[in-house]
Amino acid sequence: MTPKIARFLEDVRPATPCLVLDVDRVEENYRALAAALPLARIYYAVKANPAAPILTRLVGLGSAFDAASWEEIAMCLEAGADPADISFGNTVKKESAIVRAYDAGVRLFAFDSEGELEKLARSAPGAKVYCRLLVENAGADWPLSRKFGCSVETARELMLRAKEVGLDPYGLSFHVGSQQRDSVAYEAAIAKVGMLFTDLSERGVTLRMVNLGGGFPVRYTSEVPGIDHFAQAIMGAMTKAFGNAIPEMIVEPGRFIVGDAGVVSSEVVLVSRKAKDDPVRWVYLDIGRFGGLAETEGESIKYRLRTPHDGGRTGPVAIAGPTCDGADILYERANYRLPLALKSGDRVDLLSAGAYVTTYAAQGFNGFQPLAEHYI
Amino acid sequence: MTPKIARFLEDVRPATPCLVLDVDRVEENYRALAAALPLARIYYAVKANPAAPILTRLVGLGSAFDAASWEEIAMCLEAGADPADISFGNTVKKESAIVRAYDAGVRLFAFDSEGELEKLARSAPGAKVYCRLLVENAGADWPLSRKFGCSVETARELMLRAKEVGLDPYGLSFHVGSQQRDSVAYEAAIAKVGMLFTDLSERGVTLRMVNLGGGFPVRYTSEVPGIDHFAQAIMGAMTKAFGNAIPEMIVEPGRFIVGDAGVVSSEVVLVSRKAKDDPVRWVYLDIGRFGGLAETEGESIKYRLRTPHDGGRTGPVAIAGPTCDGADILYERANYRLPLALKSGDRVDLLSAGAYVTTYAAQGFNGFQPLAEHYI
Numbered sequence: 072m073t074p075k076i077a078r079f080l081e082d083v084r085p086a087t088p089c090l091v092l093d094v095d096r097v098e099e100n101y102r103a104l105a106a107a108l109p110l111a112r113i114y115y116a117v118k119a120n121p122a123a124p125i126l127t128r129l130v131g132l133g134s135a136f137d138a139a140s141w142e143e144i145a146m147c148l149e150a151g152a153d154p155a156d157i158s159f160g161n162t163v164k165k166e167s168a169i170v171r172a173y174d175a176g177v178r179l180f181a182f183d184s185e186g187e188l189e190k191l192a193r194s195a196p197g198a199k200v201y202c203r204l205l206v207e208n209a210g211a212d213w214p215l216s217r218k219f220g221c222s223v224e225t226a227r228e229l230m231l232r233a234k235e236v237g238l239d240p241y242g243l244s245f246h247v248g249s250q251q252r253d254s255v256a257y258e259a260a261i262a263k264v265g266m267l268f269t270d271l272s273e274r275g276v277t278l279r280m281v282n283l284g285g286g287f288p289v290r291y292t293s294e295v296p297g298i299d300h301f302a303q304a305i306m307g308a309m310t311k312a313f314g315n316a317i318p319e320m321i322v323e324p325g326r327f328i329v330g331d332a333g334v335v336s337s338e339v340v341l342v343s344r345k346a347k348d349d350p351v352r353w354v355y356l357d358i359g360r361f362g363g364l365a366e367t368e369g370e371s372i373k374y375r376l377r378t379p380h381d382g383g384r385t386g387p388v389a390i391a392g393p394t395c396d397g398a399d400i401l402y403e404r405a406n407y408r409l410p411l412a413l414k415s416g417d418r419v420d421l422l423s424a425g426a427y428v429t430t431y432a433a434q435g436f437n438g439f440q441p442l443a444e445h446y447i
Numbered sequence: 448m449t450p451k452i453a454r455f456l457e458d459v460r461p462a463t464p465c466l467v468l469d470v471d472r473v474e475e476n477y478r479a480l481a482a483a484l485p486l487a488r489i490y491y492a493v494k495a496n497p498a499a500p501i502l503t504r505l506v507g508l509g510s511a512f513d514a515a516s517w518e519e520i521a522m523c524l525e526a527g528a529d530p531a532d533i534s535f536g537n538t539v540k541k542e543s544a545i546v547r548a549y550d551a552g553v554r555l556f557a558f559d560s561e562g563e564l565e566k567l568a569r570s571a572p573g574a575k576v577y578c579r580l581l582v583e584n585a586g587a588d589w590p591l592s593r594k595f596g597c598s599v600e601t602a603r604e605l606m607l608r609a610k611e612v613g614l615d616p617y618g619l620s621f622h623v624g625s626q627q628r629d630s631v632a633y634e635a636a637i638a639k640v641g642m643l644f645t646d647l648s649e650r651g652v653t654l655r656m657v658n659l660g661g662g663f664p665v666r667y668t669s670e671v672p673g674i675d676h677f678a679q680a681i682m683g684a685m686t687k688a689f690g691n692a693i694p695e696m697i698v699e700p701g702r703f704i705v706g707d708a709g710v711v712s713s714e715v716v717l718v719s720r721k722a723k724d725d726p727v728r729w730v731y732l733d734i735g736r737f738g739g740l741a742e743t744e745g746e747s748i749k750y751r752l753r754t755p756h757d758g759g760r761t762g763p764v765a766i767a768g769p770t771c772d773g774a775d776i777l778y779e780r781a782n783y784r785l786p787l788a789l790k791s792g793d794r795v796d797l798l799s800a801g802a803y804v805t806t807y808a809a810q811g812f813n814g815f816q817p818l819a820e821h822y823i
Contacts, residue, residue, distance in 0.1 A: 341563055345597050368774065394515060430813070438522065
């Protein structure tokens, strides 16, 4: 928690649940990443948090943007971004959204299938396109499954085809999974990309860009390697794959930029036990999986918690949200412990909760409004 | 799909994604349940769909309401409900919400812990309270976990205590899990409740009400037993437990009332294969787990799908939502098959999708707006 956030929580005591996010920390994170990977252009993953104060600050810093939808592109433009600095990074787009983006000046598009390539050829003629490869996500706390990307063979055919249909076969992308803690995932993916570059070059298509995706981790309950560790591994792998002819590089950090810039402040609604002698207390907060903490699904992202009783004796707890839904449980198996003194009405702050919370809140689950947002 | 919905989809061709819900079917379902269980008072579980046209229709039919939050209580009052017909059914409530409900005239409250009982004693003096027991959820497609309810021993103590602190120890409740397909779950729970009634009566507390919760199933991809089957099992178990002295009965159906009254209409954004020879196609819809289809988590609720190519040859598919989130997959292991002719731009309707969709949609996940709603 930054001093500015601590002061805001102390002075303002905002109604809970809410996100308080320090935009200065966003800038610090952007600068740290830019310093660690000077050869890479940063495309902020807007979906992590699309709030105007964040986008505006990043525009001022010269950031580019990775958008998941036309609506996110519109938010970037509203914040002053140059359409030339926006990548439409979702491989699954309605053609109407492609038309809108192209009309607004966006010229960089992701894809991973023939159907999407056809849409782009029709509705974004001449645009730079990059194909997303399916890579291993081992080591990621929030893996991205098989939903995105295609095989190397399919990517090869699609990039050859891209040229034929009047698009600019610009590069390749991959995503090692979000909150990725192992740099080996990047190294394996870069090696795969390097081979496909060579292969396509021999067939007359010279790619110019590698999009490394995002995934850089934030410290939750466990320590994670620093950004320099990942930067070194990435540059080592790039040099191994490309020698001196390193192509343009794109990174798409979301969590890394905004994660530790924000705190979700909540209130304890109830502390109870299922039976008198049950050692486990159930702690119910006024925010849960459907109120913004979507990434606690499967207990994947384990937020650090701060309570007014920290330092006192603790006991095991299960932690749940305020709704009548049985699935609205944050942590039941993750061995969380909280102070025995914790009671209804106490504040509980979730640290490093600036990413993937606000827009992920249900619009009215069980009647509860989405969390409030404060950008300071 | 009711004829009225089919006509609306055909004539209006509403923008997708959207819910189209036939309020006449809501009335039919209410009447069917009232006929099957004439001794039970129906408290509609507002969280299933809190839209005003539904609440207004149900008020006209004499329904009572089970609310999960103060906000849901306010919606019921707005629709004309008598506060005496509202149960505040969430066992986890902020004390400020209890105060508001009590001030508005609500006199029926659920609880399952000492902490909650203390709040009720302070802020809802004299109110009728019922304690929720933890029961088995085997047989339910959407089980409710250990989040709610307490042990029989704890419930016994709490009901004795309720009397001491000036509350009216009114009854007991349980919930067998949502989309419960096995009537045995009700029988086991009722037997447990019956024994606790006797036990408490011997200690000077005479309970008057059994709240059977909800859980009555709707037909998705699998056939389910009809409501008469559950009604018979329930009345059999009640007679066995209580003889002629059957207490007041409450049921809290949500899904059963609105589930098959609604259709979610969506559009295919993309059909693709990960590799050329992959038999499985990926079908991406413009609605996913975070756009309203929250109950597809873990592939729990398996909606029936209708496409313009039904009857044609089919092949295996994975079905996913439109966002950049790898977790936004509806069905990957559930062996769905869809027509080989299916393509981008086609409409896909999800049948019996009237429950637990609208308010569950994220407010702006990846920039996508929540689904539109049409009540006809």
